[in-house]
Amino acid sequence: MPTRRRPEGVTRLFSPTVALLLREADVEALADLDAIISAVAAATRDLGRGEAQNQPRRRVFPPGGVLNVMFASWPGGRVTGLKAYTIGGGQVRFLVTLFDLDGAPIAMIEANRLGALRTGAATAVAARALAGRGPKIVAVIGTGWQAKTQVAALRACLEVSELRVYGRDEGRRARFAQTVGGRAAGSAEECVRGADVVVTITTSAVPVLQAAWVKPEALVVGAGCNIPSRSELPADLVTNCRAVVVDQRETAELESGDLLSAGYDFAGCVELGAVLAGTVELPASGGPLLFESHGLALWDLAAATTLLKSARTAGRGEEVGLFRSAGERR
Incomplete structure (x- = not known):
């Protein structure tokens, strides 16, 4: 069996990290519309300057439903990430995932309310x-x-x-x-x-x-x-x-x-x-x-950064440990 090689410059394949999980109730409690407007404006301006990236929505159609995925990078906000949402069974479920610029996941946000904002x-x-x-x-x-x-x-x-x-x-x-x-x-x-x-x-x-x-x-x-x-x-x-x-x-x-x-x-x-x-x-x-x-997706990231900042200040959300070794999980 061929040996798996690490990408150039990568010293280890993963390291433990902690992401903050925010639920719809957290979004409702923490959302500041003025802050979201300012963040969306800044991110959109950066896109116009070529300092941010946004990829359009992509869709696949499993039986009886739809999976939508859209993603972006906003260095000005120190984040990259994606929004995925599904339509099926009479429901729509939205999830925004944020990563820092080193690639570590930092937040997962239930994003129905966030999307409307x-x-x-x-x-x-x-x-x-x-x-x-x-x-x-x-x-x-x-x-x-x-x-x-x-x-x-x-x-x-x-x-x-x-x-x-x-x-x-x-x-x-x-x-x-x-x-x-x-x-x-x-x-x-x-x-x-x-x-x-x-x-x-x-x-x-x-x-x-x-x-x-x-x-x-x-x-x-x-x-x-x-x-x-x-x-x-x-x-x-x-x-x-x-x-x-x-x-x-x-x-x-x-x-x-x-x-x-x-x-x-x-x-x-x-x-x-x-x-x-x-x-x-x-x-x-x-x-x-x-x-x-x-x-x-860039707008989702921009709005999410304001929520993450408020959540950290208010001590809201659930910490989720990711990429731990088997020994660490025990």
């Missing part, structure tokens, strides 16, 4: 960079579990003069509006017309608004769709935008149903990281501005 934070980062200053009328289409963090994050970064919300179910729409302090619109058109910022955060496979409802100066955020066969936004809205900003071009090419269904030429899109890094300038007029948010 980082998605909302990304919308906030984009809105702050793209929507301009001053009071904003905000329209949110979607009343599900992700929509709440969208509203909270937008309130954290914009001066919201009016919040309108719409969802197909009248009762749920009214309850959601009361929860987030907004006004329940009677229709999607009523929600969107005249709004400065329009966010779609739905699971719809077909467009939930019409381009004619969107005013020329508006920022539109498509945040609900990362499946290429679905689209929340109509093709004519995409083609009439003055600019299309994406979280990452490589990700958008794989996942953006809004852009793919419109036959969009991805060579024309701009990455949000480049906007934050100041390396591109967007046109000031000529139609609405569109931000397509599909979800980056």
